Amino acid sequence: MTFDTVIHGGTVVTADGLFKGDLGIRDGRIAAVCETLQGGARRIDAGGRLVMPGGIETHAHIAQESSSGVMSADDYLSGSISAAFGGNSSFIPFAAQHRGQSVDEVIATYDARGSRSVIDYSYHLIISDPTETVLREELPRAFARGITSFKVFMTYDLMNLGDGGMLDILSVARAHGAITMVHAENNDMVSWMNGRLAAKGLTAPRYHAISRPELAEEEAINRAIQLAKLVDAPLFIVHVSTAGGAEIVRREQWNGAKLYAETCPHYLALTRDDLDRPGMEGAKFMCSPPLRDAATQEALWKHIRMGTFVGVHSDHAPYRYDETGKFLNGADAPYPKIANGMPGIAARLPYLFSEGVVKGRITPEQFVALSATNTAKVFGCTTKGRIAPGWDADIAIWDPEETRTVRLADQHDNMDYTPFEGMALTGVPKLVMTRGQVIVEEDKLVAREGQGRFFGRAPADLRATSGYMAKEFDPRQNFGTELR
Ligand SMILES: [Zn+2]
Numbered sequence: 430m431t432f433d434t435v436i437h438g439g440t441v442v443t444a445d446g447l448f449k450g451d452l453g454i455r456d457g458r459i460a461a462v463c464e465t466l467q468g469g470a471r472r473i474d475a476g477g478r479l480v481m482p483g484g485i486e487t488h489a490h491i492a493q494e495s496s497s498g499v500m501s502a503d504d505y506l507s508g509s510i511s512a513a514f515g516g517n518s519s520f521i522p523f524a525a526q527h528r529g530q531s532v533d534e535v536i537a538t539y540d541a542r543g544s545r546s547v548i549d550y551s552y553h554l555i556i557s558d559p560t561e562t563v564l565r566e567e568l569p570r571a572f573a574r575g576i577t578s579f580k581v582f583m584t585y586d587l588m589n590l591g592d593g594g595m596l597d598i599l600s601v602a603r604a605h606g607a608i609t610m611v612h613a614e615n616n617d618m619v620s621w622m623n624g625r626l627a628a629k630g631l632t633a634p635r636y637h638a639i640s641r642p643e644l645a646e647e648e649a650i651n652r653a654i655q656l657a658k659l660v661d662a663p664l665f666i667v668h669v670s671t672a673g674g675a676e677i678v679r680r681e682q683w684n685g686a687k688l689y690a691e692t693c694p695h696y697l698a699l700t701r702d703d704l705d706r707p708g709m710e711g712a713k714f715m716c717s718p719p720l721r722d723a724a725t726q727e728a729l730w731k732h733i734r735m736g737t738f739v740g741v742h743s744d745h746a747p748y749r750y751d752e753t754g755k756f757l758n759g760a761d762a763p764y765p766k767i768a769n770g771m772p773g774i775a776a777r778l779p780y781l782f783s784e785g786v787v788k789g790r791i792t793p794e795q796f797v798a799l800s801a802t803n804t805a806k807v808f809g810c811t812t813k814g815r816i817a818p819g820w821d822a823d824i825a826i827w828d829p830e831e832t833r834t835v836r837l838a839d840q841h842d843n844m845d846y847t848p849f850e851g852m853a854l855t856g857v858p859k860l861v862m863t864r865g866q867v868i869v870e871e872d873k874l875v876a877r878e879g880q881g882r883f884f885g886r887a888p889a890d891l892r893a894t895s896g897y898m899a900k901e902f903d904p905r906q907n908f909g910t911e912l913r
Pocket residue numbers: 488489490744745746
């Protein structure tokens with residue numbers, strides 16, 4: 430057997446276990462996994478290192494306009510390079526439909542943007558305007574192209590769909606096997622809090638955290654789940670930031686809902702005290718849902734360990750600390766006029782490895798599940814996220830012992846700050862490849878622009894999820910059969 434590349438002498442980590450072994454790569458795919466392999470046009474020595482599936486980042490805002498028209502600082506070139514330096518070999522950013530836009534045109538726009546990526550990419554659609562044409566024609570067309578996840582918002586005046594709009598999307602998604610992702614915060618609770626704070630003149634960044642209460646997330650998570658259960662549609666709750674929200678997710682998973690959720694490193698690493706930094710610096714730490722507190726961090730770690738979350742994803746939403754980003758509406762804008770979001774696509778996996786694996790909160794196998802394998806199943810990445818013969822050679826080789834301090838100067842995104850500045854993290858991705866082609870090696874970019882490819886996805890893998898049947902839709906009940 431001949432190989433293009435053999436990775437030898439490393440410890441291979443999969444979601445199921447860990448073993449000493451070699452990988453043989455041919456034509457961009459893993460061709461052999463064996464105790465020892467000879468040959469290979471190139472041999473990569475992985476002695477003392479971990480050989481893992483490359484991360485799949487499934488929550489990132491890249492070359493995306495917000496509903497208020499602010500463009501994220503990273504395009505598909507800088508965003509994908511930053512992702513690769515952080516151990517990712519593919520990603521699934523959002524393609525956002527704003528009100529009045531055609532989904533077909535949105536996808537064409539993102540196809541042009543995505544063509545610069547150095548790693549493989551796909552999109553989740555964001556739907557803010559579910560017209561009849563969108564529901565009956567454009568979503569099915571997107572689905573046929575392999576865009577099998579649709580995100581909706583329960584908050585933001587220009588994005589939120591209302592419960593009826595959510596049911597429309599959920600039932601269309603279910604009919605096609607797509608999964609609906611939801612940003613769950615109660616819009617009226619947030620608007621009401623904004624009104625109270627504005628009336629008292631409380632507009633500094635720190636009030637952003639107060640304006641979006643934990644209860645607003647918990648209420649909306651619960652409501653989203655009940656809406657999804659009514660039509661038995663699979664649901665993915667993005668960026669869970671509260672202990673109460675995670676507990677609701679866990680309980681409903683136990684009850685059979687086809688329910689998945691993620692949390693993000695910033696909810697584990699930072700707290701709302703970071704919004705109290707002097708001057709306007711708190712703006713760097715503004716995101717929605719907002720940062721919480723230390724007790725929440727501990728609760729979220731427990732849920733990561735127990736499997737409530739299928740993944741920990743970055744929610745990379747890069748808005749610079751200047752007039753192009755955070756301060757588009759002026760240097761001392763009130764918090765509701767400051768762009769929401771922070772960068773983190775490069776820090777996600779080093780943070781999860783260091784605080785998770787190195788500190789003994791999760792196993793290396795769980796790290797692989799949380800960074801790639803689970804997500805690949807939920808979002809239908811049928812050739813990525815595993816180390817096994819026939820799968821894409823999307824690999825990250827890590828030095829598990831090297832410690833580095835996060836510094837802005839070492840970042841590869843287009844940002845002028847990192848919220849993880851100064852944190853010492855142990856575990857460094859030293860080599861990342863996508864389909865057998867090396868993208869990053871020993872801190873150097875070796876890929877060329879546009880090397881990544883779009884990948885279509887399959888429906889979510891819902892095997893062994895029992896689902897939920899509302900009595901009103903249940904043919905075994907003596908009512909409601911008309912709806913089936
Ligand atoms: Zn997001």
